C-alpha cells in the first residue's frame with residue numbers, strides 16, 4: 001500500500017513504538033502518537049524522527065478511562081483513521097505488590113488490556129469508515145513458556161497471589177485473545193493482527209530506570225535481543241499491508257504462529273470479551 005495513511009500508535013515515545021513512529025513518518029504517513037506525557041514524548045519524537053511534522057502527539061494515559069475518552073475525541077477531531085497500533089505496555093517486573101487504578105483495576109490489567117480494549121472500541125467507528133482498516137495488538141514470545149496460562153475471569157483484579165510476571169503475561173495473553181475474537185467479528189476489508197514480540201533491546205533510559213537487580217537480569221537478555229528498529233518494521237508492515245492477512249497471530253517475520261491454547265478456546269475468549277466490555281462501560285463497537 002503506497003498511499004498515505006493516518007495511523008494511531010500508543011507508547012510512541014520509547015522503544016519499538018518510537019522507531020515505528022519514525023519509520024511511518026519517514027514513509028509519509030500521518031502519525032497520531034498517543035503518549036502519556038505530552039512534553040517528554042514530543043521531545044523524544046522530535047529527536048528521533050526526521051519527518052516529525054507528520055506526527056501529532058495526543059496525551060493518552062491508557063490506565064485512565066477519562067484520558068482515553070479525551071484522546072479519542074482528539075483523534076475523532078482529526079477526522080480519519082486507517083490504522084491503530086496498540087503498542088504501549090508496562091512491564092516493570094520489580095513491582096512486587098499489586099497497584100490499582102482509581103477505578104479499582106489492577107494496573108497491568110488496566111494499562112495493557114482494558115486500556116487497549118476500550119481505545120479500540122471507541123475508535124472502531126472511525127476505523128470502520130476507512131477503506132482498509134488495520135488494527136494491531138502486541139503480545140510477547142514469553143507466552144510460549146506458559147502454555148497452560150488462563151485468564152482468571154472471576155478475579156482479574158485480585159491482589160491475592162500477585163506477581164508482576166503473572167500480571168504481565170495475563171495482559172499479553174488477553175491481547176492475543178482479543179485480536180482473535182475481533183478478527184472473527186470484522187468484515188474482510190479489516191485486518192486484525194497480533195504480533196508476537198521476542199526479546200527486544202530496551203532503550204538505555206528505560207533500562208537505567210530499573211532497580212539494580214533488574215538491570216543485572218536484563219543485561220544478558222538485552223545484549224542478545226532484537227533491535228527495536230527491526231520490530232518497528234514488523235509493526236509498519238502490519239499497519240500498512242495492502243491485503244488483510246488471514247493469519248492473526250504472527251511473529252516478527254510476519255509468519256503465522258500458533259496462538260496460545262487459551263486463545264484457541266472460543267468459550268474462554270467469549271468470557272474475556274464479556275468481562276472486558278463490562279469493565280470498560282459497554283462501549284459500542286462498530287463490529
Ligand SMILES: NC(=O)c1ccc[n+]([C@@H]2O[C@H](COP(=O)([O-])OP(=O)(O)OC[C@H]3O[C@@H](n4cnc5c(N)ncnc54)[C@H](OP(=O)(O)O)[C@@H]3O)[C@@H](O)[C@H]2O)c1
Nearest residue numbers: 011014015016036061062063087088089138140197199200
Ligand atoms: N522489549 C521486549 O523485550 C518486549 C518483549 C515482548 C513484548 N514486548 C512488547 O512490546 C511493546 C513495546 O515495548 P518496548 O520494548 O518498546 O518498551 P518501552 O520502551 O518500555 O515502551 C513502552 C511504552 O509504553 C508506554 N506506556 C506505559 N504505560 C502507559 C500508559 N499508562 N499510558 C500510555 N502509554 C504507556 C510507555 O510510555 P512512558 O514513556 O510514558 O512510560 C512507552 O512509550 C510492549 O507492548 C511490550 O509488552 C516487548
